[in-house]
Amino acid sequence: MSPENSVHATHLTRKFGDFVAVDQISFDIPKGEIFGLLGPNGAGKTTTIRMLCGILTPTSGQAHVLGFDVARQAEQVKQRIGYMSQKFSLYNDLTVAENLGFYANLYGIPREKVKPRMTELIEMAGLRGHERQLTGDLSGAWRQRLALACAIVHEPPMLFLDEPTAGVDPVSRREFWEMIYTMAGRGVSVLATTHYMDEAEFCNVIGMMYRSRLIALNDPDSLKDAMQGVLFEVDCHEPVRAEQILKDFPAVQDMAAHGVILHVIMSDESEKALLEKVLQDNGIVVDRIEHVLPSLEDVFVSLVDQENRLRVRAEIE
Amino acid sequence: MSIAIESLQLIKRYPGQKKEDRPAIDTIDLTVESGQLHGLVGPDGAGKTTLLRILATVMEPTSGSARLAGFDVIKQSEQVRARLGYMPQAFSLYPDLSVMENLRFFADMNGVPRGKQKEHIEELLEFARLTEFTSRRSENLSGGMRKKLALACALIHEPEILLLDEPTTGVDPVSRRELWQLLAKVIERGVTVVVSTPYMDEAERCNVVSIIYQGRMLTTGAPVELERQMPFKLIEVKAKPRGTLRQVADKAEGVIGWRAVGDRLRLSVNNPIDAQARIESDLKNAGAEISILREARVMMEDVFIHLVEQQEKQA
Numbered sequence: 001m002s003p004e005n006s007v008h009a010t011h012l013t014r015k016f017g018d019f020v021a022v023d024q025i026s027f028d029i030p031k032g033e034i035f036g037l038l039g040p041n042g043a044g045k046t047t048t049i050r051m052l053c054g055i056l057t058p059t060s061g062q063a064h065v066l067g068f069d070v071a072r073q074a075e076q077v078k079q080r081i082g083y084m085s086q087k088f089s090l091y092n093d094l095t096v097a098e099n100l101g102f103y104a105n106l107y108g109i110p111r112e113k114v115k116p117r118m119t120e121l122i123e124m125a126g127l128r129g130h131e132r133q134l135t136g137d138l139s140g141a142w143r144q145r146l147a148l149a150c151a152i153v154h155e156p157p158m159l160f161l162d163e164p165t166a167g168v169d170p171v172s173r174r175e176f177w178e179m180i181y182t183m184a185g186r187g188v189s190v191l192a193t194t195h196y197m198d199e200a201e202f203c204n205v206i207g208m209m210y211r212s213r214l215i216a217l218n219d220p221d222s223l224k225d226a227m228q229g230v231l232f233e234v235d236c237h238e239p240v241r242a243e244q245i246l247k248d249f250p251a252v253q254d255m256a257a258h259g260v261i262l263h264v265i266m267s268d269e270s271e272k273a274l275l276e277k278v279l280q281d282n283g284i285v286v287d288r289i290e291h292v293l294p295s296l297e298d299v300f301v302s303l304v305d306q307e308n309r310l311r312v313r314a315e316i317e
Numbered sequence: 318m319s320i321a322i323e324s325l326q327l328i329k330r331y332p333g334q335k336k337e338d339r340p341a342i343d344t345i346d347l348t349v350e351s352g353q354l355h356g357l358v359g360p361d362g363a364g365k366t367t368l369l370r371i372l373a374t375v376m377e378p379t380s381g382s383a384r385l386a387g388f389d390v391i392k393q394s395e396q397v398r399a400r401l402g403y404m405p406q407a408f409s410l411y412p413d414l415s416v417m418e419n420l421r422f423f424a425d426m427n428g429v430p431r432g433k434q435k436e437h438i439e440e441l442l443e444f445a446r447l448t449e450f451t452s453r454r455s456e457n458l459s460g461g462m463r464k465k466l467a468l469a470c471a472l473i474h475e476p477e478i479l480l481l482d483e484p485t486t487g488v489d490p491v492s493r494r495e496l497w498q499l500l501a502k503v504i505e506r507g508v509t510v511v512v513s514t515p516y517m518d519e520a521e522r523c524n525v526v527s528i529i530y531q532g533r534m535l536t537t538g539a540p541v542e543l544e545r546q547m548p549f550k551l552i553e554v555k556a557k558p559r560g561t562l563r564q565v566a567d568k569a570e571g572v573i574g575w576r577a578v579g580d581r582l583r584l585s586v587n588n589p590i591d592a593q594a595r596i597e598s599d600l601k602n603a604g605a606e607i608s609i610l611r612e613a614r615v616m617m618e619d620v621f622i623h624l625v626e627q628q629e630k631q632a
Contacts, residue, residue, distance in 0.1 A: 140361055170618050177579075195489055198517075257501035258521075259522030259523055260354050260523060
C-alpha cells in the first residue's frame with residue numbers, strides 16, 4: 001500500500017450471521033484528507049468505523065489504518081487513532097480540565113507534557129476561562145469541542161468522527177469544521193460519518209453507503225456534476241396538482257414536492273420556458289422557476305432510486 | 318387571508334429559572350396565516366419545542382397569549398384541541414400495538430365517530446403508504462415509517478391546524494424527502510401547518526419562515542424574501558493552495574467577509590461581478606489554481622448566520 005494513505009480498505013466485509021452489514025467496500029483516505037461516509041441509519045457506517053478502529057474484526061477483506069492491519073494489529077491501530085463518538089463520551093460530573101486530564105492519562109501522555117498539551121487544546125477549543133466548569137453545564141457546541149479536544153489529546157494522525165455535529169447550531173458547526181480543517185492542513189486524516197447531507201459538503205471526498213454497499217465515491221462537486229439532467233426549483237401555487245400535471249409530460253425526467261417547493265429534473269436548461277408554459281396553460285400560478293445546483297441529498301436520493309430500480313429489475317429477471 | 322395562529326408577547330420561564338436568566342421563549346409574536354406551511358427554524362435549545370407545546374395547549378405560558386383558529390390556548394383549550402393535530406418530537410405511539418390498532422386508538426381518543434373511522438383510516442394508510450403494513454407492530458417499523466404513522470395519527474380527526482415538532486430529526490434522507498412530500502399533500506387539503514426544524518435547508522421548503530434563536534424570534538418572512546433582504550451577495554471560490562485562497566480573500570477589496578464550506582470559500586460582497594474579476598486576478602497573481610469561481614445563491618443558512626452575528630454584535 002502507498003504510505004500516503006492513512007486508510008486503505010479493500011473488499012472490507014462484515015457479516016452478522018446471515019446479515020451482511022458491510023459488503024465488500026473499498027476506498028482509500030490519503031493523508032490530510034477529510035473523508036465523509038454518508039448514508040441512512042443502518043446502512044453500515046458504524047460497522048465500517050468499528051472495523052477501521054480495530055474494535056470489530058472483518059469477516060473478509062482487508063483494511064490498513066496508518067499502515068497497520070486492523071485485524072491482526074488492532075492494538076497498534078487503537079493507540080494511534082482518535083475517535084469521537086456520537087454520544088461524546090465525556091464525564092458530566094468532571095470539570096473541563098479534569099476530562100482532558102483523564103484522557104491524557106488514558107493515552108499515557110508523559111506527565112511533563114500533560115500541562116502544555118492541555119493548555120494548547122483548551123486554547124484550540126475556545127474553552128479558556130471555563131477549565132473549572134462542570135462538563136454537564138456546558139452547551140451542546142462546547143461539549144462537542146471538548147469531546148474533540150479529548151479525542152486528539154495524544155495528537156493522533158487519524159481521526160474518526162461519528163456524526164460529530166448532530167444538534168449543533170450552524171455557527172458553531174462552522175467553527176467546528178474550521179478546527180477539523182486546520183488539523184487536516186497539518187496532515188491529520190479524518191473520517192466522518194453523517195446522515196446529514198449538508199454536513200457532507202465539508203468533506204473532500206464522499207462515500208455514499210446504502211444497504212451495506214458503497215454506491216458512490218467521489219468529491220462533492222463531481223458527484224453533483226455526474227447527476228443527470230438539470231434541476232429546476234419551482235415555486236408555484238398547488239405544487240401537488242402541478243406534480244400530477246407534469247407526471248405525464250415526457251420532457252420531465254423526475255420530480256419531487258418538498259413542502260411548497262417542487263423540484264423538477266429535465267434534460268436541458270432551455271426547457272425552463274416550456275415548463276413554465278405547461279404549468280400556466282393548466283392554470284397553475286407560477287411565482288418562480290430557477291435552475292439550481294443539486295444538493296448532495298438530491299444526488300443521494302437519485303442514486304438510491306437507481307439502485308432500487310436495478311434491484312427490482314434483477315429480481316424480476 | 319385569515320389568521321390561523323396568533324401569539325402576542327409570549328414568554329415562558331421554567332420553574333427554577335431565575336429572573337435574570339433568559340426565558341425559554343422571550344416575547345414571541347407569531348402570526349400564521351391559514352393554509353400556509355410555516356417553518357420554525359433554529360438550533361437545539363432555541364425554544365421551538367416550548368413554543369409548540371404552548372400552542373398545542375400542553376403547557377401554559379408564563380405571560381402573553383395565543384389563539385388558534387380564534388380560540389384562546391389557556392381559556393378555550395378544549396376548542397383548540399378539537400381543531401389541532403400535534404406531533405411531538407418523541408411521539409408516543411404504542412410499540413406493542415399494530416399500525417391499525419394505533420390508528421384506531423387515536424381515532425377513539427380524538428372522538429372520531431366509529432362510522433367514519435374505517436374510511437378515514439383507509440385513506441390515511443394510503444396517504445402515508447402504510448396500507449401493506451397494517452398488521453405490523455409499530456416497534457417493528459423503520460424510523461421513517463414510524464414518523465409517517467405518527468403523522469397519520471395526528472391527522473386522524475381532520476384538524477384545521479397541524480403542529481409538527483422536528484418531524485425529520487434523525488430520519489434518513491429518503492424518508493425525509495417522503496415526509497416533505499406528505500406535507501405538500503396536507504397543505505393542499507387546506508390544513509395550516511407549523512413545522513419546526515434545525516435544518517436550514519428545510520426552511521426553503523416553507524411559505525413563511527420564522528428564525529428562532531435563544532428564545533427570540535429574529536425574523537419572519539418568505540424564504541426568498543429573507544434571502545433577498547440580505548445586505549450582500551455571495552460568490553463561491555475553490556482554489557489551490559487553500560492558504561493562498563484565504564490570504565487573497567482576507568485582503569481583496571470589496572470583500573465584506575468570508576466563510577469556509579469544505580474546501581470552498583463563500584465570500585460576501587457588494588458587487589459580485591467586480592469581486593469575481595478582482596478575486597480571479599488576485600488569485601492568478603498569487604499563483605493559485607482556480608477550480609470554481611461563480612456567484613452563489615444566498616441560502617437560509619447564510620441568512621441565519623448573518624442574523625446571529627448581528628445579534629451578537631449588539632449584545
